Amino acid sequence: MYGWLWRHLPGGSALRVAQCLVHLLRGHWREGWQDYESRWHLPGHAAATPMPVDVPRWNGEPLDGKRICLVHEQGIGDTLMMLRYVAGLQFAGATVILRVPKSLERLCRLSFPKCEINADDAVGTIGGQAPWPACDYVLPFMSLPRVFETTPDSVPLRTVPYLVAPLDGPEVPLTGGFRVAFAWKGSKDHKNDRNRSTSLAQWLPLLTIPGVTWYAVQREITKPEEQVLRQLPNVHIVTGIRDWADTASVLTRVEAFITVDTGAAHMAGALGQPQPDGRIEQMPTCVLVSATPDFRWMLSRTDTVWYQNFKLYRQPVIGDWDTPIRQIGAALQAVVRDHEMRIAA
Numbered sequence: 244m245y246g247w248l249w250r251h252l253p254g255g256s257a258l259r260v261a262q263c264l265v266h267l268l269r270g271h272w273r274e275g276w277q278d279y280e281s282r283w284h285l286p287g288h289a290a291a292t293p294m295p296v297d298v299p300r301w302n303g304e305p306l307d308g309k310r311i312c313l314v315h316e317q318g319i320g321d322t323l324m325m326l327r328y329v330a331g332l333q334f335a336g337a338t339v340i341l342r343v344p345k346s347l348e349r350l351c352r353l354s355f356p357k358c359e360i361n362a363d364d365a366v367g368t369i370g371g372q373a374p375w376p377a378c379d380y381v382l383p384f385m386s387l388p389r390v391f392e393t394t395p396d397s398v399p400l401r402t403v404p405y406l407v408a409p410l411d412g413p414e415v416p417l418t419g420g421f422r423v424a425f426a427w428k429g430s431k432d433h434k435n436d437r438n439r440s441t442s443l444a445q446w447l448p449l450l451t452i453p454g455v456t457w458y459a460v461q462r463e464i465t466k467p468e469e470q471v472l473r474q475l476p477n478v479h480i481v482t483g484i485r486d487w488a489d490t491a492s493v494l495t496r497v498e499a500f501i502t503v504d505t506g507a508a509h510m511a512g513a514l515g516q517p518q519p520d521g522r523i524e525q526m527p528t529c530v531l532v533s534a535t536p537d538f539r540w541m542l543s544r545t546d547t548v549w550y551q552n553f554k555l556y557r558q559p560v561i562g563d564w565d566t567p568i569r570q571i572g573a574a575l576q577a578v579v580r581d582h583e584m585r586i587a588a
Contacts, residue, residue, distance in 0.1 A: 257285060267538035275538075276389035292316040294381060301380035303390050307336030312361065312378040314342045316385055319487065319506035322347065323513060324539070324549060325384035327400040328391060329355055340376050349488040350510075354407045395541075395548045402551045404515030404525050412492025413483035420456035420477065421582045422497040423575070425449075427461065429505040438533045439504045441564050443468045449501070449572050450475055454579040460484065460493055460507065494526055499578075501529045501571060504537060512550030525552040529574075531567050534558035 263278030282288050292314065294300075301311055311332060315322045322343060332339050340359040341351050348362035363373035382390065391399075428440035450457055457478040464472070464480065472478050481493050490507055491514055494500055500511040508530050515523040532540050532555050540547060540555055547553045554574075556567035 260285060264538045268536070268542050270395050270541055272388070272394045273392065276393065279389065280386065282385075292383060294383070295375050298375070298378060298381045300386070301382045301390060304380070305335070306332060306380075309336070309380060310338045310340060310376075310378040311380040311382065312340040312342055312376055313387070314381060314383045315344060315347070316383040319344070319347065320504075320509040322384050323406070323487075323506060323509040325387050326351075326354070327398075327405055327513065328387040329358060330405065331391065331399055333357060340378055342373070342376070346486045349409070349486055350406065350491055353409055353488060354405065398548050400513075401548060402525070404513060404523055406491060406510060406513040406515065408491035408495045408514060409488050410492075412489050413481050415458060415481060415493055415496045416479055417496065418456050418479075420454050421499075421575075421579050422456050422458065424458045424460050424481075424494055424497045424500045424502075426459075426502040426505055426507050428463075429503055431463075435533075435537075438535055438561070439537075441503055441531065441568075443471055445564050445568060449568060449575065450478055452572060452575060452579065454583060455575065458493065458497055460490055498582075499527045499529070501531075501575075503531045504533070504540075508553075509550075512547075512553055525550060527552050527554075529554050529556060529571055531564065531571075532557045534561045534563070 259278050259281040263275045263281065266272070266275030266278065294314065298312075313325075313329075313332075326341075329339050329341075338359065339355070339357075340361055341347075341355065342361040342363075343351055345362050345364045348360055351358065351360050351362070359376065361373070361376045387393075391397075393399075425446070427443050427446050431440075449455075455477060457475075459472055459478060459480045461468075462484060469480065472480055484490055484493070487506075487510060491510055494507075494511055494514055495516055500507070502508045502511070508528060511526040511528040514526045516526045518524055528550070530540075530553060534557065536542070536557070539549060543557075545555050545557075547555060556570050558564060559566050
């Protein structure tokens with residue numbers, strides 16, 4: 244049936260993309276990633292991510308001695324999630340070029356010192372004309388799982404941090420208590436922001452839990468939101484965040500991150516957090532997930548195949564953020580009690 248619709252009805256590409264998202268949600272990734280290429284036929288997608296016409300797209304050819312350019316095409320979170328594939332490309336002998344927005348440049352240089360960074364504010368924008376680097380192949384970041392034939396059982400670097408934060412960064416007052424960074428909303432320009440973002444008022448039950456010191460890493464804070472936050476004695480508004488490297492620096496100085504489904508969530512999942520004994524582990528991260536989830540979170544799971552230290556808290560129905568926030572509050576109170584007992588011992 245779907246095949247007939249794709250061939251004969253207007254908007255067949257949109258139907259195929261919708262079907263691929265169903266496949267990905269259900270864990271049928273081989274079919275899903277193949278059909279995901281139909282996104283290039285959606286109105287506006289190709290225009291927003293112009294690709295060179297004289298450079299072939301990589302489709303699994305040998306890469307030893309070749310140059311491949313990976314291209315940012317959608318959200319920051321998408322690119323951060325797909326940077327896990329860089330190590331596999333380098334192991335195959337490729338010189339990897341990362342074509343990313345300026346806001347990711349410093350983080351990419353720190354995390355991937357052997358890559359060439361082709362950063363420009365025009366990358367990922369309609370009409371963007373950033374000069375193309377010399378390369379043998381090009382590939383949009385979100386096409387990497389298709390070429391690598393990734394399944395839920397073969398996600399690379401799920402347990403290994405692959406992003407590195409700078410040693411310097413915005414000032415973070417390290418006061419007492421269990422330190423938690425938080426972000427309650429995503430970019431208002433995101434097409435699904437009304438389903439993924441929360442209001443600050445919904446977080447007040449969390450922000451008043453005793454024994455927790457909170458750090459707001461929200462990039463866009465309204466005046467009314469700022470007034471509410473400044474009335475809470477255990478909340479610090481982190482200022483001076485210039486780019487994603489600064490956000491990474493802040494996250495390495497707290498003990499957990501609680502957030503809605505944003506790019507910062509992906510960065511936290513991939514970020515190495517120094518431990519007192521010298522080990523580097525992934526950042527413990529709690530993510531609030533809509534009842535209509537993004538495909539990467541799949542269905543019903545409280546964990547994710549993408550990041551080992553993630554815990555997903557899902558809406559039971561659309562619009563109900565109180566339930567997952569209440570669940571996070573109960574879990575956080577247990578963690579704080581354990582934290583205080585360890586300190587007392």
